[in-house]
Amino acid sequence: MNEYKNLSVQGIWKNNPALVQLLGLCPLLAVTATVINGLGLGIATTLVLLGSNITVSLVRNFVPNEIRIPIFVMIIAAFVTIVQLLMNAFTFELYQALGIFIPLIVTNCAIIGRAEAYASKNPVPLAAFDGLMMGLGFTLILVVLGAMRELLGYGTLLVGADLLLGDWAKDLTIVIFTTDSPFLLAILPPGAFLGMGLLIALKNVIDKLVEKRSESAKQAKVVQRARVTGTDL
Amino acid sequence: MTMLSLSSSPHHHNRRDTGQVMRIVCYATIPGILANIWFFGFGILIQIALAIITALVTEGVIMELRQKKTERVLKDYSAVLAALLLAVSIPPLAPWWVIVIGTFFAIAIVKQLYGGLGYNMFNPAMAAYVMLLISFPIQMTSWLPPLSIAEQSHTLWDAIHTVFTGFTSTGFSVEQLKVGVDGTTMATPLDEVKTALLQGYTVTEATTRIIFDGAYGKGWLWVSLAYLLGGLFLIKNKIISWHIPGSMLASAALLSLSLFLIDGDQYASPLFHIFNGSLIIGAFFIATDPVSASTTVKGRLIFGAAIGLWVIIIRNWGGYPDAIAFAVLIMNMAVPLIDYYTQPRTYGHKNKASKDS
Numbered sequence: 001m002n003e004y005k006n007l008s009v010q011g012i013w014k015n016n017p018a019l020v021q022l023l024g025l026c027p028l029l030a031v032t033a034t035v036i037n038g039l040g041l042g043i044a045t046t047l048v049l050l051g052s053n054i055t056v057s058l059v060r061n062f063v064p065n066e067i068r069i070p071i072f073v074m075i076i077a078a079f080v081t082i083v084q085l086l087m088n089a090f091t092f093e094l095y096q097a098l099g100i101f102i103p104l105i106v107t108n109c110a111i112i113g114r115a116e117a118y119a120s121k122n123p124v125p126l127a128a129f130d131g132l133m134m135g136l137g138f139t140l141i142l143v144v145l146g147a148m149r150e151l152l153g154y155g156t157l158l159v160g161a162d163l164l165l166g167d168w169a170k171d172l173t174i175v176i177f178t179t180d181s182p183f184l185l186a187i188l189p190p191g192a193f194l195g196m197g198l199l200i201a202l203k204n205v206i207d208k209l210v211e212k213r214s215e216s217a218k219q220a221k222v223v224q225r226a227r228v229t230g231t232d233l
Numbered sequence: 234m235t236m237l238s239l240s241s242s243p244h245h246h247n248r249r250d251t252g253q254v255m256r257i258v259c260y261a262t263i264p265g266i267l268a269n270i271w272f273f274g275f276g277i278l279i280q281i282a283l284a285i286i287t288a289l290v291t292e293g294v295i296m297e298l299r300q301k302k303t304e305r306v307l308k309d310y311s312a313v314l315a316a317l318l319l320a321v322s323i324p325p326l327a328p329w330w331v332i333v334i335g336t337f338f339a340i341a342i343v344k345q346l347y348g349g350l351g352y353n354m355f356n357p358a359m360a361a362y363v364m365l366l367i368s369f370p371i372q373m374t375s376w377l378p379p380l381s382i383a384e385q386s387h388t389l390w391d392a393i394h395t396v397f398t399g400f401t402s403t404g405f406s407v408e409q410l411k412v413g414v415d416g417t418t419m420a421t422p423l424d425e426v427k428t429a430l431l432q433g434y435t436v437t438e439a440t441t442r443i444i445f446d447g448a449y450g451k452g453w454l455w456v457s458l459a460y461l462l463g464g465l466f467l468i469k470n471k472i473i474s475w476h477i478p479g480s481m482l483a484s485a486a487l488l489s490l491s492l493f494l495i496d497g498d499q500y501a502s503p504l505f506h507i508f509n510g511s512l513i514i515g516a517f518f519i520a521t522d523p524v525s526a527s528t529t530v531k532g533r534l535i536f537g538a539a540i541g542l543w544v545i546i547i548r549n550w551g552g553y554p555d556a557i558a559f560a561v562l563i564m565n566m567a568v569p570l571i572d573y574y575t576q577p578r579t580y581g582h583k584n585k586a587s588k589d590s
Contacts, residue, residue, distance in 0.1 A: 186368075190367075
């Protein structure tokens with residue numbers, strides 16, 4: 001169980017594909033203009049990661065080492081095609097909104113990175129869990145970045161939720177404020193870069209605070225022990 | 234009073250600290266600002282006040298967050314100067330939140346996130362200007378006609394009212410203030426010529442329109458000349474060297490002259506380009522920013538000349554009528570490379586080429 005816990009921490013926080021490994025930046029920066037776009041791409045990427053990790057782990061003992069990368073890419077491409085066809089069938093408008101970035105999941109380095117670094121060396125359950133956690137970590141950042149940009153740019157959250165979730169979700173849209181002059185920078189690609197940079201900075205700040213706190217906790221313990229063993233009290 | 238102070242060589246007097254230099258540059262913009270008020274109304278004063286307050290508050294808060302000496306940093310006037318330059322670059326009656334967002338972006342993102350004064354790669358005022366231009370295109374292009382040909386005049390109170398509410402105290406919107414005496418909406422001289430060229434007119438035909446006085450925009454010529462005066466004052470006091478403004482104006486003039494000689498109907502004359510728009514203030518006040526500009530003598534000449542080229546290129550073939558901000562930012566990116574290849578030979582050493590071999 002400990003390995004699973006470790007995988008979750010690695011995927012969602014410590015080794016987050018978007019914040020730490022900085023993989024898959026192209027779709028990350030391009031489609032996160034709204035929460036739903038980010039969520040849609042995040043789910044698609046997670047599904048592909050899950051499928052490709054399981055398959056790569058299954059065939060890991062049969063694949064000759066010399067040609068493993070082309071084989072991994074073909075496996076990934078097969079899953080991307082499946083996801084693309086599914087989205088085309090069930091969430092057509094979102095499929096159109098994401099456009100070229102769905103087929104481009106094939107080239108998302110986070111996926112081939114996990115296949116090569118983890119799935120090809122570990123048994124199926126672990127590989128599947130790793131794929132799921134890495135996908136969730138990626139999705140999380142897509143959603144947070146999408147929320148930041150949508151909030152600043154349009155003043156809304158969850159616009160177009162019905163594209164992904166069906167007609168009942170139309171009411172989910174939250175209008176925070178309305179404006180005649182939207183903050184276009186947040187919606188345009190430069191806003192994605194700035195937002196991403198700020199998110200990375202925020203993660204580093206949190207990490208530093210946590211580290212400091214654990215360090216001071218340790219020091220406090222040391223002091224206590226010194227008092228206990230002190231003879232001149 | 235000390236009659237005799239001992240100090241080691243070099244006995245160089247009149248050393249100014251950063252705060253003094255920045256202050257002198259601020260003073261040097263005064264003629265330009267006065268000219269601007271005379272021709273375009275009081276809006277610019279409100280923008281400057283808002284910008285300076287925002288800049289000081291932002292800088293102060295970030296300095297506290299970074300646990301630096303807040304007072305000392307605020308006293309170096311670099312934030313004030315950046316705010317001032319941004320405020321004079323935007324339309325005088327732009328809504329208050331435009332300049333507040335812009336100044337915050339200039340100080341917090343462009344300057345402090347890169348490490349504060351001396352570490353910012355890009356010119357804060359110009360990066361903020363570009364950010365505003367792409368984010369709020371309508372507000373950032375609502376320039377007023379000179380008061381002499383405006384249909385509605387406006388007072389200081391009107392200007393304050395408009396900046397904060399969008400309407401003058403008598404209820405006119407910025408759109409209405411933009412209307413000239415002939416009943417058409419006014420643009421800047423550069424805009425006017427660009428639009429006219431797109432509609433199939435020649436440059437000469439465009440410059441016969443009401444906002445022009447000869448080849449120059451009414452008012453704009455005098456604002457440019459006033460900034461030129463301030464710029465020459467800076468060069469005379471050795472605050473800036475002549476290299477960047479000199480090479481920038483020369484290259485812009487040279488390129489626009491050659492284009493003008495090839496086809497005077499499609500391309501405006503060099504004097505038109507120099508005295509319309511923001512080329513003068515750009516050359517003397519913006520491109521000469523000591524942090525983000527090149528630092529070597531040869532490098533400065535290249536840096537300035539390249540900005541001049543970009544300005545004329547973008548003005549003639551780009552989507553935007555003016556281009557100082559874009560040109561400066563493009564060349565800011567090239568500064569490390571320029572500095573690397575133009576390092577002066579250290580006395581006693583051979584030059585780089587022979588050292589490498």
